[in-house]
Amino acid sequence: MRRPGRRAALLPALLLAAWTASGAAAAGEACLPMPGGGELTVAGVGRAVFASLVTDRARDAARLSGGVCLEFEGTGGVLRSGSLDIGDLGGAVTVVATDVTLELPGWHLTAGRLVADASGATLSPAVMRGQEAVARAAVLTIDLFTGGFAAEDVRLLTASVWIDAAHARFDGRRVWATDAWLTTCDCPPADADVRVEAVAVEAELTPLRIVLVGGVLVIGAWRWALPDPWTVDETSLAASTLPFTVAPDPDGVRGTVVTFREQTVSDGARLGWDAGSGAGARPPDLRVRLAAGAGGASVDLLGASDRLRVAWRVARPAAGGWSVSFGQRLEGGAWREPVRDVDLTLGWRGTPSPGSGAARVALDLGAFAAVSAQRLAGGERVGARLGASAGALLEGPEVGGVRPSVRLAAGVTLYPSGIGDGPTTQAWGSVAPTVAARWGAWRLDAAHLARWVVGASPFGTTLDRVGPAQRTDLSLSVRPPAQRGWAGVARLALRYDWLADSRRPARAVGLERLQVALEAGGPAWAGRLDLRAEAALAGWVDPRPDRPTSLAGAVAWTRGGWELGARTAFDPLADVDPWREVTVFAAVPFATGAWAWRPYLALDVAAWARGAGPRVVGHGLDLAWTSCCGVVELGYRVDGATGTRVTLGLRLEPHDLDAARLAAADASGSAWVVGAGHGNVPAMASEP
Amino acid sequence: MKATAPSPSSVSGYPGCVVGPQRCRAGSLRLLVWLLAALLAWPAWGQAGVAELSVTAYGRQRLDLETGRTVLEDGGELVDRTSGVRIAAAWIAYLDGIEVVARGVTLDGDVGRVEAGEIAVDLLGGRLQATGGVRWLRPGVDVTGRSLWFDVGAGVAGLVGGIEATAPEVSAAEVWIELASGRVLLVGPYRYADGRLVLTGGADAALQLDVVEVAGVPGYDARSAVDPDWAETVARLRGEPWAAAGE
Numbered sequence A: 001m002r003r004p005g006r007r008a009a010l011l012p013a014l015l016l017a018a019w020t021a022s023g024a025a026a027a028g029e030a031c032l033p034m035p036g037g038g039e040l041t042v043a044g045v046g047r048a049v050f051a052s053l054v055t056d057r058a059r060d061a062a063r064l065s066g067g068v069c070l071e072f073e074g075t076g077g078v079l080r081s082g083s084l085d086i087g088d089l090g091g092a093v094t095v096v097a098t099d100v101t102l103e104l105p106g107w108h109l110t111a112g113r114l115v116a117d118a119s120g121a122t123l124s125p126a127v128m129r130g131q132e133a134v135a136r137a138a139v140l141t142i143d144l145f146t147g148g149f150a151a152e153d154v155r156l157l158t159a160s161v162w163i164d165a166a167h168a169r170f171d172g173r174r175v176w177a178t179d180a181w182l183t184t185c186d187c188p189p190a191d192a193d194v195r196v197e198a199v200a201v202e203a204e205l206t207p208l209r210i211v212l213v214g215g216v217l218v219i220g221a222w223r224w225a226l227p228d229p230w231t232v233d234e235t236s237l238a239a240s241t242l243p244f245t246v247a248p249d250p251d252g253v254r255g256t257v258v259t260f261r262e263q264t265v266s267d268g269a270r271l272g273w274d275a276g277s278g279a280g281a282r283p284p285d286l287r288v289r290l291a292a293g294a295g296g297a298s299v300d301l302l303g304a305s306d307r308l309r310v311a312w313r314v315a316r317p318a319a320g321g322w323s324v325s326f327g328q329r330l331e332g333g334a335w336r337e338p339v340r341d342v343d344l345t346l347g348w349r350g351t352p353s354p355g356s357g358a359a360r361v362a363l364d365l366g367a368f369a370a371v372s373a374q375r376l377a378g379g380e381r382v383g384a385r386l387g388a389s390a391g392a393l394l395e396g397p398e399v400g401g402v403r404p405s406v407r408l409a410a411g412v413t414l415y416p417s418g419i420g421d422g423p424t425t426q427a428w429g430s431v432a433p434t435v436a437a438r439w440g441a442w443r444l445d446a447a448h449l450a451r452w453v454v455g456a457s458p459f460g461t462t463l464d465r466v467g468p469a470q471r472t473d474l475s476l477s478v479r480p481p482a483q484r485g486w487a488g489v490a491r492l493a494l495r496y497d498w499l500a501d502s503r504r505p506a507r508a509v510g511l512e513r514l515q516v517a518l519e520a521g522g523p524a525w526a527g528r529l530d531l532r533a534e535a536a537l538a539g540w541v542d543p544r545p546d547r548p549t550s551l552a553g554a555v556a557w558t559r560g561g562w563e564l565g566a567r568t569a570f571d572p573l574a575d576v577d578p579w580r581e582v583t584v585f586a587a588v589p590f591a592t593g594a595w596a597w598r599p600y601l602a603l604d605v606a607a608w609a610r611g612a613g614p615r616v617v618g619h620g621l622d623l624a625w626t627s628c629c630g631v632v633e634l635g636y637r638v639d640g641a642t643g644t645r646v647t648l649g650l651r652l653e654p655h656d657l658d659a660a661r662l663a664a665a666d667a668s669g670s671a672w673v674v675g676a677g678h679g680n681v682p683a684m685a686s687e688p
Numbered sequence B: 001m002k003a004t005a006p007s008p009s010s011v012s013g014y015p016g017c018v019v020g021p022q023r024c025r026a027g028s029l030r031l032l033v034w035l036l037a038a039l040l041a042w043p044a045w046g047q048a049g050v051a052e053l054s055v056t057a058y059g060r061q062r063l064d065l066e067t068g069r070t071v072l073e074d075g076g077e078l079v080d081r082t083s084g085v086r087i088a089a090a091w092i093a094y095l096d097g098i099e100v101v102a103r104g105v106t107l108d109g110d111v112g113r114v115e116a117g118e119i120a121v122d123l124l125g126g127r128l129q130a131t132g133g134v135r136w137l138r139p140g141v142d143v144t145g146r147s148l149w150f151d152v153g154a155g156v157a158g159l160v161g162g163i164e165a166t167a168p169e170v171s172a173a174e175v176w177i178e179l180a181s182g183r184v185l186l187v188g189p190y191r192y193a194d195g196r197l198v199l200t201g202g203a204d205a206a207l208q209l210d211v212v213e214v215a216g217v218p219g220y221d222a223r224s225a226v227d228p229d230w231a232e233t234v235a236r237l238r239g240e241p242w243a244a245a246g247e
Helices: A014-020 A234-238 A606-610 A659-663 B028-041 B228-238 B241-246
Strands: A038-042 A046-056 A061-072 A078-081 A084-087 A094-104 A107-117 A120-130 A133-143 A148-158 A162-171 A174-183 A194-205 A208-213 A216-219 A222-225 A230-233 A244-248 A256-266 A269-277 A285-294 A297-304 A307-313 A321-331 A339-349 A360-376 A379-395 A402-415 A424-439 A442-455 A469-478 A487-497 A511-524 A527-536 A550-559 A562-570 A579-587 A590-592 A595-604 A615-627 A630-639 A643-651 A672-674 A684-686 B053-057 B061-063 B070-072 B076-080 B086-089 B091-095 B099-109 B112-122 B127-138 B141-145 B147-151 B156-165 B169-178 B184-187 B190-194 B197-201 B206-214 B217-223
Touching: A046 A084, A094 A120, A120 A659, A133 A659, A148 A659, A162 A194, A579 A606, A579 A615, A595 A630, B053 B070, B076 B091, B086 B091, B156 B228, B169 B228, B184 B190, B184 B228, B190 B206, B197 B206
Parallel strands: none
Antiparallel strands: A038 A046, A038 B197, A046 A061, A046 B217, A061 A078, A061 A084, A078 A094, A084 A094, A094 A107, A107 A120, A120 A133, A133 A148, A148 A162, A162 A174, A174 A194, A194 A208, A194 A216, A208 A230, A216 A222, A244 A256, A244 A643, A256 A269, A269 A285, A285 A297, A297 A307, A307 A321, A321 A339, A339 A360, A360 A379, A379 A402, A402 A424, A424 A442, A442 A469, A469 A487, A487 A511, A511 A527, A527 A550, A550 A562, A562 A579, A579 A595, A590 A595, A595 A615, A615 A630, A630 A643, A672 A684, B053 B076, B061 B070, B070 B091, B076 B086, B086 B099, B091 B099, B099 B112, B112 B127, B127 B141, B127 B147, B141 B156, B147 B156, B156 B169, B169 B184, B169 B190, B184 B206, B190 B197, B206 B217
């Protein structure tokens, strides 16, 4: 594999559009008159503003000097230079300038030399700066007749990729290059530990999509031939982490869950899976989800360690309309009520009336037929189900920061026969009014759910049994304006269950939750200080057991990788040992060269009061290895209070689009110096 | 501005071109130099005096015995017997060998026709001043300005005030011409068009045109940097009272 000696890169095809677009104002500031100077207009070339001019009739030429600004006629380009030579005035006019800057819509170019005529311009060497990319080329030719660009020895840097190529040409928004090296590492491909070398490259820059021909993946000294052709796009290049995560189940059911994020494996098809290692006695829970779709139809397959669900949907009522879906559920396991269910559902969803601030109505209708089986404590239940449901969401307009809404729903399911004691029905209806209010820093959300049920399903809740409900949720929070970097929030949350409870005496309070929390955080001691205090008070009011009662507080100071803090929790109703924990924790960063690590330790010192030693309640370690190809992060943290976290990822920072970085020395190339421009003197100079 | 394009040879061999022989056209500036040179060489303005002139009065002719001036109150004609230059005016006053003043003047000669509101010739000082609107006409040439004057001793002529000329198209606040060298100075705001080139400058700008001849075709080179001696000469003449009076 030959190495592109004089690198060339993909030059943005946007440059073409820029050049051919009209309007100097869009390209850059128009040329302004110079004191004591004048203007020269050359038909077919443009208008030049100069400080000094000399025409030479013998050479059929003119020289402009002392600072020149040239607006190209019809191209939208504005050229600035210290001097400018115009030749062949009687024929095909030519323009020659050195140390130039060229402004094009979206691009700022500097070049050591520019030669232009009616057919195009050649810049050498050239540096381009744009919003989305920077590039440099030993020679850049702009062909105004064919509307194409050609470059030699080019290097292109975008937010996600470095590309070097020996030759490149451009047409529209596409780029073709030969002898190209590419890498997502933030360094020249020759210096990257991971890169791709290709005989030919075709690229679309917006959005980025690259097709490689004759590609070879190079990792250090290892080389693998890539499929021919091989395509990468913006999504795959921009992936900043490995495609899976390890984190506690947010629902708190499945313990630590490893999730492989859904990936697009081909057009319209996605694949993803996750696995949870159960906290408690539950077995590992593995889920695999496959999804494929075309147009409005889709097929979803969800497989889990204890169940399988398949659904075909022939229409997707994303914005309203009819849908037909067919689904299967196969669920089982020792700790779950096994379910086998096949359903065919016809649905209709009304298009919600749009508009913010105004009233809104959304309707849902559905009818289904299903054959289901479930094994319950009383034995196997098998039979058909026929059902229909209707729902409506009514949202009122927001008045004075208050927006009311109510959700109405009703449904009925008929179980013809063969299930339990004979034909039966389950009908239910619910009303769920809510109020959301925003008054400056204050926020109030109130909701009530009332559900009535007539009859009962012979199946369990896993399948379709519903129960009555009468409960109210209320949350109130205030978030005062931040002062001197400090911000905080105070929250009050409660839930009241109005239904009778077998464990609750008649007329007793049914307070499920009463919680008050205060949080504040801001700069302190050259770092950040976070404070939290929380009180769970339901147990003081509700006589039922297991109502939460605790007083807790935490303080944490962080700076860089440092993390120091303490937390405590106290149960005032506990008869024995009311201190649940008094924990101190710390994380201390260390770094050596490209390596960094940070151990974490949390100790519960409450046992000291009882004469015992401290107890380790949390530990962890974070490792990071930094290279130009990104930061590889590996770590874990186990803490009784915050759960388990495992980190394994590759963090890619967006490349800094600084044109000076293009000058990175390489074995075969020349060193480039790009500095600040001054007046009409361009910013770039080259060194041999 | 009237655009004309006679062949170079048809305009006394002095087309006014900056560059590019194929773009050369008749040069009104060059012709103006020729005209002024002709005027300068006219014996009446030189040593010969008015005696070389043929004077024809259209009507009353009055001789002021105190001053020695002869006044053709109803106008008349002055014709140089040598060059054939003819001045017809609605009013003429001349003092033999001293001065000639004429109003409503039309000058005809080989160089074409010059029209002026008034001409004052200082025969002793070697200065001519044409005011009240000056226009020079000949086939392919049409130059207008507010006033024209030249200093015989300095060999410099100036046209001042809204100068408009064709071929090459020139407009300027002032045009100065050095007869010996042919140097021309356009004082801004100016506009100079020649073929594909159009040069413009603001009130603080100036453009020097130098006569060149390429492949036998005369024309002009233009440059924004004015020769120091030329700039000094123009600055001196612009500051003289008689020049200022003509503006």
